[in-house]
Amino acid sequence: MPATPTNVPEPSRTDPALIRNFCIIAHIDHGKSTLADRMLQLTGVVEQRQMRAQYLDRMDIERERGITIKSQAVRLPWAPTQGGDQGGGAGATHILNMIDTPGHVDFTYEVSRSLAACEGCILLVDAAQGIEAQTLANLYLALENDLTIIPVLNKIDLPAAQPEKYAAELAHIIGCDPSDVLKVSAKTGEGVAELLNEVVRLVPAPVGVKDAPARAMIFDSVYDAYRGVVTYVKVVDGTLGKRERIKMMSTGAAHELLEIGTNSPEMTPADGLSVGEVGYLITGVKDVRQSKVGDTITQYSNGATEPLGGYKDPKPMVFSGLYPLDGSDYPELREALDKLQLNDAALVYEPETSAALGFGFRVGFLGLLHLEVIRERLEREFGLDLIATAPNVIYRVDMEDGSTHTVTNPSEFPVGKISQVHEPVVRATILAPSEFIGAIMELCQNRRGVMLGMDYLSEDRVEIRYTLPLAEVVFDFFDQLKSKTRGYASLDYEPTGEQASDLVKVDILLHGDKVDAFSAITHKDKAYAYGVRLVAKLRELIPRQNFEVPIQAAIGSRVIARETVRAIRKDVLAKCYGGDISRKRKLLEKQKEGKKRMKMVGSVEVPQEAFIAVLSSDSEGDAKAKK
Numbered sequence: 001m002p003a004t005p006t007n008v009p010e011p012s013r014t015d016p017a018l019i020r021n022f023c024i025i026a027h028i029d030h031g032k033s034t035l036a037d038r039m040l041q042l043t044g045v046v047e048q049r050q051m052r053a054q055y056l057d058r059m060d061i062e063r064e065r066g067i068t069i070k071s072q073a074v075r076l077p078w079a080p081t082q083g084g085d086q087g088g089g090a091g092a093t094h095i096l097n098m099i100d101t102p103g104h105v106d107f108t109y110e111v112s113r114s115l116a117a118c119e120g121c122i123l124l125v126d127a128a129q130g131i132e133a134q135t136l137a138n139l140y141l142a143l144e145n146d147l148t149i150i151p152v153l154n155k156i157d158l159p160a161a162q163p164e165k166y167a168a169e170l171a172h173i174i175g176c177d178p179s180d181v182l183k184v185s186a187k188t189g190e191g192v193a194e195l196l197n198e199v200v201r202l203v204p205a206p207v208g209v210k211d212a213p214a215r216a217m218i219f220d221s222v223y224d225a226y227r228g229v230v231t232y233v234k235v236v237d238g239t240l241g242k243r244e245r246i247k248m249m250s251t252g253a254a255h256e257l258l259e260i261g262t263n264s265p266e267m268t269p270a271d272g273l274s275v276g277e278v279g280y281l282i283t284g285v286k287d288v289r290q291s292k293v294g295d296t297i298t299q300y301s302n303g304a305t306e307p308l309g310g311y312k313d314p315k316p317m318v319f320s321g322l323y324p325l326d327g328s329d330y331p332e333l334r335e336a337l338d339k340l341q342l343n344d345a346a347l348v349y350e351p352e353t354s355a356a357l358g359f360g361f362r363v364g365f366l367g368l369l370h371l372e373v374i375r376e377r378l379e380r381e382f383g384l385d386l387i388a389t390a391p392n393v394i395y396r397v398d399m400e401d402g403s404t405h406t407v408t409n410p411s412e413f414p415v416g417k418i419s420q421v422h423e424p425v426v427r428a429t430i431l432a433p434s435e436f437i438g439a440i441m442e443l444c445q446n447r448r449g450v451m452l453g454m455d456y457l458s459e460d461r462v463e464i465r466y467t468l469p470l471a472e473v474v475f476d477f478f479d480q481l482k483s484k485t486r487g488y489a490s491l492d493y494e495p496t497g498e499q500a501s502d503l504v505k506v507d508i509l510l511h512g513d514k515v516d517a518f519s520a521i522t523h524k525d526k527a528y529a530y531g532v533r534l535v536a537k538l539r540e541l542i543p544r545q546n547f548e549v550p551i552q553a554a555i556g557s558r559v560i561a562r563e564t565v566r567a568i569r570k571d572v573l574a575k576c577y578g579g580d581i582s583r584k585r586k587l588l589e590k591q592k593e594g595k596k597r598m599k600m601v602g603s604v605e606v607p608q609e610a611f612i613a614v615l616s617s618d619s620e621g622d623a624k625a626k627k
Ligand SMILES: Nc1nc2c(ncn2[C@@H]2O[C@H](COP(=O)(O)OP(=O)(O)OP(=O)(O)O)[C@@H](O)[C@H]2O)c(=O)[nH]1
Pocket: 026, 027, 028, 029, 030, 031, 032, 033, 034, 035, 154, 155, 156, 157, 158, 184, 185, 186, 187, 188
């Protein structure tokens, strides 16, 4: 049941001057959920007896089960002096909309849409740990969106807390006075009421044109098994009313508003939403791709003509083949992908067959993190065991006969006379303490980067900009960057087009048969190292067979590396003298078990582990060992 506070009367259409839209940004584990809990409690939207730890997270679990959905935005009524120490009676009741940002900054576009729905943010930092990479990455995004930033140190109840030290650090980074940094304990609730007062005092009220045609920005879109897609919006101009016909401005598609309302924190229907208000709407669409993050909603007739800025069509940048370990799980994999796509506008896939891995899908992702999240969800939520082929980007291949091929799978790289191969490039921005400049430059140089510039943000922090081939970024670049900078560097990149490069396809042959799953497109200078490394790795992983198995790496018909797995099946009974039949049986059973996990590739048995080991993300072109 909606827990409507009894003590605070709430106006149905809020005066924009009384609205404050804010979000909490923090490094992982710095206490964002705990602080949100305290706010729900203090503002009375969740009654004491219903309160339990991480209230909003609890809804997350429910959402997975399809019962209710996670609140992307919670409406909190707050009269500024309530619970504060100013005294003098309660002020006017304000509406604070706390907007959740997607957890990871790698989904920069989604995070920046959530931030665009706010006028201010709380920058939460653990008082025992100080600023971390994600704090900074989020902070810079908030600054880009012109948000008012309220610096807050959390966990001041901890004995290890060093509030003075970290207040100075925070103040230095955002350019305020250390005394402006608030200190709270989300655990005990100390300082949280004062923090809410500061949100009212410091965060600007939203501004918009009340009588204009409606313009609402979609900052999140969530699929719910019972209600279809729930779209979270911030109304920038005008008013959206119940049962109104609306239009998605990027596609022109029309929908009827079946329900509109706010979350406090359960969904509460309302008559409409107007300037500055944040809430949800339901149109009955069944697929988030029809209600895309960043799009502008307006009235169907006499609507706005100019969309709000910032809409980008999600475009897959990285592709990988996903195959069930057990071929009979293929229908389940298809079903799982269908389900995930309902909630993920950026996920695209099509069926694909591999001689080595059987039936699977070629799946397109926004980036490597997106890939990992999807893979993890397929395995965790749908119980699938998967093999993912090494991720690759999209290549454009011009042939001498004038034709052009778009390649999303290395095994489809055209044969014949190629005139030029183009690959996507990104503009990468790396922020890190200046002591790591050398290590970062070395890494970028190794990845075929071209430096664009470098600036000192403070005396010991730098911003380094590079153009890098996307293919070099998607392979463990972030991991390498983190390990070379002790976790301090943050990385952001955006696509900036493509460049012609000297690229070749390296094939791996087992006993003369090409193994499509191991084909890779690499820079010519790295092809040899890739071939040698892969072949050596496979030799270690492929057990001896009844016959000799040559393992070769080749560019076209030219073999660049070769190893051999010598013949002879391992006789597991060789050392087993005498007549202990049970021991013999055990050994044979064990051998049989091992064989079950083999895949036949042509005439060669390859253990699953070989695929997994070879395709894991450290199978990178340059010979740098992963730390
Ligand atoms: N002592 C103390 N512990 C706190 C405080 N705030 C949060 N914690 C603890 O810190 C841990 C992380 O808190 P969360 O609220 O889950 O952090 P989060 O930032 O939401 O983390 P993610 O949801 O994983 O990003 C939990 O074990 C909390 O109990 C605080 O003020 N004092």
